[in-house]
Amino acid sequence: MLRVPIQHAQAGMRLATPILHPLRGNVLLNVGFELNDSLVRKLQELEVHECWIEYPGTEEIARYVSPAIMQRRGQLVQHMAGLLEQAQRKNTTRLDFTPYQHTIRDLIEEIALDQTAGTLILELGGTRRCELRHAAEVCFLSIVLGIKLRDYLLMQRKRLSPNDARNLIGLGLGALVHDIGMMKVAPETKTRFLDDGDEDDPVWRSHVTLGYRMLSGTIRPAAAGVIAQHHQYFDGSGFPDEEREDGSRRALSGHEIHVFARIVALANHYDRMRHGTENGIVPRVRVMRDLLFGPFAPRFDPVVLAALPRAIPAYAPGTMVRLSSGETAVVTGWNQDAPCRPMVSVIDAERDSWATEPSNPSRQIDLEVETGLHIVEEGGVDVADANFDLPTEAELNAA
Known part of the structure; x- marks a missing residue:
């Protein structure tokens, strides 16, 4: 099996895994399908980023690919697409998050059972401006990091029983909807942020509070906390400011931030950097190096940051x-x-x-x-x- 960027796909290559629709999660092409020039062009138009092809002598790579995990991720995309549609209709008060929680629970179980395959994050496809792609990939990476950090979660959530402390459903759900407030932000504000990355824009910053107000009381408190705190940074440089006992207002820092939000903060930043240009995806290894050793490193919980290169590969098998x-x-x-x-x-x-x-x-x-x-x-x-x-x-x- 070889993992091939779609721009390098060629006629005659035979698929080793299904190709999913980047916005709907359903199967576009199944295992064994032979690509031709017309199909390759169509996949490029759909913003499919990569495909897995058969290549004799590399069968051992198959252990890094789980059809069950791929299926759960497809279901997650479908659920998120429905949520975004309801949010656009301003109909979030009647949302039933039970299906989301069940899918996230099943995804967590599949990854926990097959952690070799779980480390391999498959690119969903879609442009860097696609909110659905971003939400699903941040969710998946957060879950993978959470599984790697389960002992750390036990230390950070001492008030809970061990089983509850390690329960990742709130993490996955919070990661999936962390940017739901962007649905209430003007399109030109979102475009401006994607163009210049300016986190100081007060209108763009409002998506955090807007998202929390939209879903607080309808989802688990830990998940709602992720929405409220996913832009709070470990070094205190994040937002929004919160009122303190002495009457001052400042951002949270360190362990004042919920551990789930610390995980999602890193996953969110990783995905933004990975899809940081219009010219294609930035290689994992470069994003990891910049996060680990670059100027943004102090923003993140050092324990969570240290887990990143041990949770997902800098060079993915099959590449x-x-x-x-x-x-x-x-x-x-x-x-x-x-x-x-x-x-x-x-x-x-x-x-x-x-x-x-x-x-x-x-x-x-x-x-x-x-x-x-x-x-x-x-x-x-x-x-x-x-x-x-x-x-x-x-x-x-x-x-």
């Missing part, structure tokens, strides 16, 4: 990359402690047929062992300067 040797390879596995040095398998990217057995067996390389090699390109994008090393346990203890 085609170019090595510093000039060879083309596919990522076949990843190491949580060395996220930029995954297992890869060298392939022939110039072959005439994508379905027949390659003439030469694939050469397996563990980049953690072969330290003279590194990844320099992903999906045709230069990432040579984006690779990073995580601090060792000894370095963390010394710090």
Whole structure:
């Protein structure tokens, strides 16, 4: 199996997983379907970002792809589409969130049962301006982070029983609707934010309060708290300001912010950075490096931030990359402690047929062992300067 950006898809490639509609979640093309030029153009028009194709000799990558998780994500997109439609009709008072909670619960259970596949976030498709895409992807990443951080949740939610403290339904639901207040913000305000990223715009900032007022009392308090606090930052630089006992007003900081909101704050920022341009998706590895070591790092709970490269891969299995040797390879596995040095398998990217057995067996390389090699390109994008090393346990203890 190979994960191919849709702009690199070719006629003759055969699908290894279904392609879902980016806005409706239903199956567009099923497993085994052979692509042609007309279909590739249509998928590009629909803003489908990628597809999985069959490639002999890479069958081990299948363990990172779960049809059950894909199905739950499709259901989540369908539910969110209905919610946005009702919000546009200003009909949120009669919303029944039971189906959303059931789907999120099922998604959590599927990921918990198959955490290998759960780490692999499949791109839903849709433009960077698509609120549905953003909501669903922030929800999924928040759940994956929450599962990784369940012991931390137990520490942060000491007033609750262990089972309730680790329950992630409120996290998933809050993440799904975190930006619901944007439905009440003027379109020109949303467009302006997507164009310039100015978080100081008071009209744009109002979406937090508007969203909280829309759903407070109709969803779980923890989920409503995510809406209210997902722009509160760990270093106190977020918003909105809250009145304090001494009469002053200032933003929350540190552990004053609910742990669910701290998780969603990171997932929200990650997705905005990943889809930060009109020219395509920014590689995961570059977004992770910028979040971990860039100027925004103090905004986020350091425990949550440290979990990011260990919860999802910097180079996703199935991704085609170019090595510093000039060879083309596919990522076949990843190491949580060395996220930029995954297992890869060298392939022939110039072959005439994508379905027949390659003439030469694939050469397996563990980049953690072969330290003279590194990844320099992903999906045709230069990432040579984006690779990073995580601090060792000894370095963390010394710090």
